Every structure is written in C-alpha cells, then in structure tokens.
Amino acid sequence: MTKALPANLEQIEVNLKKLTNQRTRSSLLGIAILILIFFGGTLVSLEANAGSFGRGIANFFNYPRDLFVDTFEMGWKYWPRVIKYIPELIITLNIALFSTSIGFILAIIFAIFSSRNLIRNKRVIQFTKFLMDVTRSFPTLIIAMVFLYLMGKSSLPAVIAITIHTAGALGKLFTEAIENCDGKPIEGLSSVGATWTQKIRFSVLPQVLPLFLSYGILRLEINVRESTILGFVGAGGIGEMLAALIQWNYGADVLACMFLLVGTIIALDYLSAYWRHKLIGANQ
Amino acid sequence: MSSSLAIQRENIRKLFPDTFKQARKSRLRGQIIFFLVLVYLIVGFFTLDVVDIPKKWKPQNAAMFVLDTYAHKDHVTMKWENHEDIKIAFEGNYRSVYGRDNLDKSIPDWFYKNSDNVGNVVEFNNKGKAILYKDKVEIVNFPKYERDFTIKLNSNGKPYLVGSEDLVIEDLKGFRITENRVEFRPTLYERIQVYPKKVEIHRYSIGWKYFWFDFSSPLEPYTFFEALGLTFSNERVVPEMSNLKLFFTEIKDNDAFMHGRVWWAMLETIVMAVLGTMFATVMALPLSFLAAYNVTPIKTLRFMLRRLFDTLRGIDFLIWSLIFLRAFGPGPFTGIFAIGFTDTGTLGKLYSEAIENTEKKQQEGVVSTGANKFLQHRFGIIPQILPIFVSQSLYYLESNTRGAVIIGAMGAGGIGLQFLGALATGNDFENVAYMAILVLAVVIFMDRLSAWLRRILIGSDQLIVR
Numbered sequence A: 001m002t003k004a005l006p007a008n009l010e011q012i013e014v015n016l017k018k019l020t021n022q023r024t025r026s027s028l029l030g031i032a033i034l035i036l037i038f039f040g041g042t043l044v045s046l047e048a049n050a051g052s053f054g055r056g057i058a059n060f061f062n063y064p065r066d067l068f069v070d071t072f073e074m075g076w077k078y079w080p081r082v083i084k085y086i087p088e089l090i091i092t093l094n095i096a097l098f099s100t101s102i103g104f105i106l107a108i109i110f111a112i113f114s115s116r117n118l119i120r121n122k123r124v125i126q127f128t129k130f131l132m133d134v135t136r137s138f139p140t141l142i143i144a145m146v147f148l149y150l151m152g153k154s155s156l157p158a159v160i161a162i163t164i165h166t167a168g169a170l171g172k173l174f175t176e177a178i179e180n181c182d183g184k185p186i187e188g189l190s191s192v193g194a195t196w197t198q199k200i201r202f203s204v205l206p207q208v209l210p211l212f213l214s215y216g217i218l219r220l221e222i223n224v225r226e227s228t229i230l231g232f233v234g235a236g237g238i239g240e241m242l243a244a245l246i247q248w249n250y251g252a253d254v255l256a257c258m259f260l261l262v263g264t265i266i267a268l269d270y271l272s273a274y275w276r277h278k279l280i281g282a283n284q
Numbered sequence B: 001m002s003s004s005l006a007i008q009r010e011n012i013r014k015l016f017p018d019t020f021k022q023a024r025k026s027r028l029r030g031q032i033i034f035f036l037v038l039v040y041l042i043v044g045f046f047t048l049d050v051v052d053i054p055k056k057w058k059p060q061n062a063a064m065f066v067l068d069t070y071a072h073k074d075h076v077t078m079k080w081e082n083h084e085d086i087k088i089a090f091e092g093n094y095r096s097v098y099g100r101d102n103l104d105k106s107i108p109d110w111f112y113k114n115s116d117n118v119g120n121v122v123e124f125n126n127k128g129k130a131i132l133y134k135d136k137v138e139i140v141n142f143p144k145y146e147r148d149f150t151i152k153l154n155s156n157g158k159p160y161l162v163g164s165e166d167l168v169i170e171d172l173k174g175f176r177i178t179e180n181r182v183e184f185r186p187t188l189y190e191r192i193q194v195y196p197k198k199v200e201i202h203r204y205s206i207g208w209k210y211f212w213f214d215f216s217s218p219l220e221p222y223t224f225f226e227a228l229g230l231t232f233s234n235e236r237v238v239p240e241m242s243n244l245k246l247f248f249t250e251i252k253d254n255d256a257f258m259h260g261r262v263w264w265a266m267l268e269t270i271v272m273a274v275l276g277t278m279f280a281t282v283m284a285l286p287l288s289f290l291a292a293y294n295v296t297p298i299k300t301l302r303f304m305l306r307r308l309f310d311t312l313r314g315i316d317f318l319i320w321s322l323i324f325l326r327a328f329g330p331g332p333f334t335g336i337f338a339i340g341f342t343d344t345g346t347l348g349k350l351y352s353e354a355i356e357n358t359e360k361k362q363q364e365g366v367v368s369t370g371a372n373k374f375l376q377h378r379f380g381i382i383p384q385i386l387p388i389f390v391s392q393s394l395y396y397l398e399s400n401t402r403g404a405v406i407i408g409a410m411g412a413g414g415i416g417l418q419f420l421g422a423l424a425t426g427n428d429f430e431n432v433a434y435m436a437i438l439v440l441a442v443v444i445f446m447d448r449l450s451a452w453l454r455r456i457l458i459g460s461d462q463l464i465v466r
Helices: A005-048 A053-059 A062-084 A086-113 A122-137 A140-151 A156-179 A184-191 A196-235 A238-248 A251-280 B002-015 B017-047 B050-056 B059-070 B224-230 B243-252 B259-290 B299-314 B317-328 B332-356 B360-368 B373-380 B382-412 B415-425 B429-458
Strands: B071-079 B082-090 B111-113 B120-123 B129-132 B136-140 B149-153 B159-161 B175-178 B181-184 B190-194 B198-206
Touching: A005 B259, A005 B332, A053 B317, A062 A086, A062 A251, A062 B317, A086 A122, A086 A156, A086 A196, A086 A238, A086 A251, A086 B017, A122 A156, A122 B429, A140 A156, A140 A196, A140 B059, A140 B382, A140 B415, A140 B429, A156 A196, A156 B050, A184 A196, A196 A238, A196 A251, A196 B317, A196 B382, A238 A251, A251 B299, A251 B317, B002 B017, B017 B050, B059 B071, B059 B429, B136 B190, B149 B181, B159 B175, B159 B181, B224 B243, B243 B259, B259 B299, B259 B332, B259 B382, B259 B415, B259 B429, B299 B332, B317 B332, B317 B382, B332 B382, B360 B373, B373 B382, B382 B415, B382 B429, B415 B429
Parallel strands: none
Antiparallel strands: B071 B082, B071 B198, B111 B120, B120 B129, B129 B136, B136 B149, B149 B159, B175 B181, B181 B190, B190 B198
C-alpha cells in the first residue's frame, strides 16, 4: 500500500494540475464574459443616454442640494408640511395592505392547487404553476397601466395589479413551503380517516402558517414600495402627490414626501425583520 | 361507542387542564386576529372603492381593447357627395390607403362591384355584406338576421333606417340609432356607421397584419419565410440594396410595430438591469467585508456601514431614479445607478450577514498555517460565501429586470417608456400587447437564465440564504 503511493501521487498531481487549469480557464472565461457585458452595456448606455456621463456625475448633487436649500429656507414652518402629507401616505399604505391581504388569500389557494403532496392531478398542478408564472412575471406597472387606461384614474388599478402580482409571487413561495413540509402529520391524519380539507387544516396549515406569515410580511414591505411607484403613474397616494410636486418644483414639499417615504420604508424594514424573527425564530 | 369516547375525552381534559386552557386561549387569539383581518378587509373594501368596480368597469371598453390587441381592421369610407370616391385604408391611416396610385397596392378582394354593376360591396368575414349605393346603404346576408336592411338619408340629410317603425326591438338588435348617426354592429368584427356626410365601415380580421413588413414595404407582398427565401436569390427586389439588407431594414423600420425601436428599448432595459446588478455587486462586495464583525474589528465603522446599507435600501429606487434622472437625463445611466444604489444596500446587508454566518473552522485552519489577514479571508471566508454571493446577485438580476421596466416608465427610457407611449395613443393596442408579451418573455427568460446559471455555477437553483 505505502509502496504504491509514489506512483499514485504523481497521478494525483497531474490530475490536480488539470483540475486547477480547468478551473482557472473557466474563471477567466467568466471574467472575460463579464467584462464584455460591462463594455457592451456601457456602449449601449452611452449611445442611448440623453445627457453625457461626465456632466451627469458633475450634476449629481445639484438636485438634492436644491431640495435641502429649499427646505432650510423655510425653517420651522417646514414641519406642518410633513404632517400635511401623512393622509396621502396612509392611502398608499392602505393600498399595499389591502392588496397584500387579498393576494395572500389567493396565493394560499394557488399554492394548495400546485403542491404535489396535496393534489394528485398533474394537469391541475401544471396549469396553476403556469398561472403563477405569468402573474408573477408581469411588472405590476404594466397591469396597472392597462387597468388605469380602462377604468380611469383611481386607486383600484393599483390594487388589482399588486394583488395579481402578489398572488403569483407568494404562491410560488407558498408552494415550496407546502412541498417541503413534513409528510408524517398528513399520514397520521390519513390513518384516522381525515378528509382532504381536514388534512390541510390540521396538518399542513399549522406547519406552514408561520412561514406564510413571514413571507407575507416581507411582501407587504415590497408592496408599499410598489404602491408608491404605481401612485406615480396615477393610482393615487403619496406617489401621485410626489409626482405632482416634482413637476411644480416645490423643493421643500418634495423632500417632505421623500422623508415620509424613506422613514416609512426603513420603519417597515425593521418591523418586518422583528416580526419575522418572532414568527420563525432566529436564523431561518 | 361514541359515549365511551366522550367519557375518555373528559378524562383527558381533567388530566391535563393546563394544556386545554392554553389551546383554548390560543384558539381565541386566532379568532380575534381573524375577526380583525375581516374587519380590515371590509374597511379596505369601502375605502379603496372596490365596490365601484362594476361601475368603473366598462365591458365595452375592455372588449374593444382586447379586440384591438389581437385583431386589425380596415376602414372603408364613402362620402355622400361623391359616392364613387371610396377610400379603403388600413386602420384608417391616411398613409396606408389601398389602391392609391403611387403605391401599387391592389384593392383587397373583399371589395368588389355588385352584380347589378351599380353598388360597391364590402364583404365581411362572416359573409355579411354592406352594399354602398349613391343614395343608400344596404345591409344584406348577415347570419342570424332574418331580413336585410336599408339605410338612407332623409330630406334633412339625416340618416335613418328604412322601415324601422315597423320593426320590433328584437329585429333591431345590433343597431344604435341617434339623430346624426345610424350604427350597425352585429358582432365586434363588423361595424357600419352612417353619418349625414359619410359612411364608414370597419372590417375586423384576426391577427397582426404587417407584423414583419409594414404597409408600404416592398417586401409586404411576401410572407416572412418567402422573404427569408428571397434573401438567397440574386434577383433584387429593389435595385438600391441587396435582399438581405432590405430584409433586415424593412423589419427594423416597420412603421406599425417599430421592431427596431422596441428592440433597442428592450436592450436598454436589459442593460439597466444587468449593469445595475453588476454595479451593486461590485460595490457591495468590499463594503460587506468591512461591515462584518468577524472581519472588521472597528465597531463604529461597522455601525456606520450598516446604517449606510439601510439608508441606500430605504431610499427606494423610485427616489433614486428621480435624483439620477435630474443628473443624467433620460437614459440607461439613470436606471443603472438607481438599481445599483438600491441594491448596494440590499446586497451589502445580505452579503455581510453571509460573511458573519461562515464557519470559523476553515478560517482557523488557514490561521494555523501562519497566513496573514488577507490570505485568511481569501482562503478562509471567500470559498464559503462565493456561492451565496453568486446566488443572491443572480436572484436580484431577475427582479431588477422588472424594476428596470418600471424605472424606464418613470422617464429613464427603455421599454417602459415605449409601453406608456403606445398606451397613451389610445389605438395602438396591438403594440401594447406586443410589448407586454415581449416584457413577459424577457422577464421569464431572465428568470430561467439566472436559475440556469445558479445551477451550473453552484449546483443548485434554489436561492441560498445562508
């Protein structure tokens, strides 16, 4: 055994060298592709951009500076303005919360019908998965724009768009959660003759509900951002107000809206981290 | 049997009273939460005007919108004052008129002289006909209609349906008659309107006509594959350029679907997403090392970097794109930096958490060889976190593609802006559908691409969190 080693060692060395070379080669290839993409993309951007890159960099701080200067000129009169936009913020939050709730319920239905351990029929699973893929892939903006066109200006298009997107996005995560859940409680319930709904209620749901809620909270955070953006194209709320203020060049008010938004998003970020931590434990 | 079960249940209940109390308590809490959610949903239902959906939802508008996304129409217009001058135009566009001299475009075969050699016939796809005369329009042969109709102008020059007094409402299905207009629309695909000055007929057919070559293109008479075959022949369709060049320029400069512009816009959007994600990755990589406690001993620096990540992430890409839009003007740079800045925050946070969650043992192994700090990190940490980095970045690439469409619509250009433009014109819904399908296809493609790359690079297409 020990005598055979030297010959083998050589072979091992050769193999190692081969592997290392291969690794280096594929790394270099990857880096080359990345550099190619970078330069290609930069060329496209330079071609397509209206202003030049250099001037853009130079002008970068102009707009934020204008906003802050405008705000400081107002002094203490500024704070009532911030408060003035809180109702708009509440509309945005309302849109997000409501459509997340409805999307959450739809996503549960989607997930039940696309989980391999709950549904036997392959066609149903495939169809539901396809439906989720499509609803998830459309940017909310596109759905919202179409409905805005069809229904006129109101918050409804945003609600519809976010609900559709949320149903697809959460549905996919929920499906994974259900498919990964422990099969033994289901077997246990089957052994005592539980019906399909009872099995879901007493074995699947208790296992996945904390995970569902955690995903839902994460989605809520994303949807607050989404509903702001949809406000920008006419769905109401603080986004629409911000768009108007920018057009009128009311610097201080723009900054007030931005403060509210950033504050809300950061607060939600912490809250959601806290809630999720409570729901599913420290490191999951 | 059942009574003995009940007794057993009672016994168990007596044995473990605390457990059952707990269960009842948690059930009660669940019920309260359920009730609160229900109340909120009802409140939301009214505050967000969801109840108004039936009022705001106009089926007619929606049907027209959907119809226009998959069908095209030809307009036939006759002025009463000169009944021989009949104009047939594709989508009513004055630049796409059939039979105009300079275009050598033959009259379509559904328009012909009537057998009496006086009237002109417009034949619809369902074999129904509208016959245009000097002083009247006859509507004949429509399926599901027992009788034919005639529309004439009265002495005041207003259109009326001949004999409409004798007809019951059942027979008048599909007609809409006002003082200045008689409209006949039996299904969505046929529409005949008679005005005091003119007659206008819309004839719908299914499909995207002129998808590859537009109305005035020299290649229009050929289908896509015929034209592709022509590129291999030596005979030139137009003398100025080779067939191959003609083939591509004609597709690129298509007036109706604007392939060149749409594809360029799509490329801009993809560039925004890809370069934005690259930018964020490159920025987040070193910063995340500085923000991880097992790499950086300085607490203040870590704290400041953590808050920087929070701020970058908290200032949504909407606000970033507004700021960059002022600096760079409309174009991909705005999108790249907006995505890049937001995701530097997100990826920085995720990366630094990943670094903090690495195994200590590998690093200790490297330390035991007497390696310096840099080598410790290079061989102790990077091999552990590289798959996570790649996985996270690729995961964000897909969602950034969607984000780039949105930033584009905000004013940064790209497919988002094209989409808004097409929707705003109010009648190019086939373009709207085309672009929506294109966006959908690209987003799904990016999704699959990132899953595929994750699979070949790190052996699993699931998102690795830790």
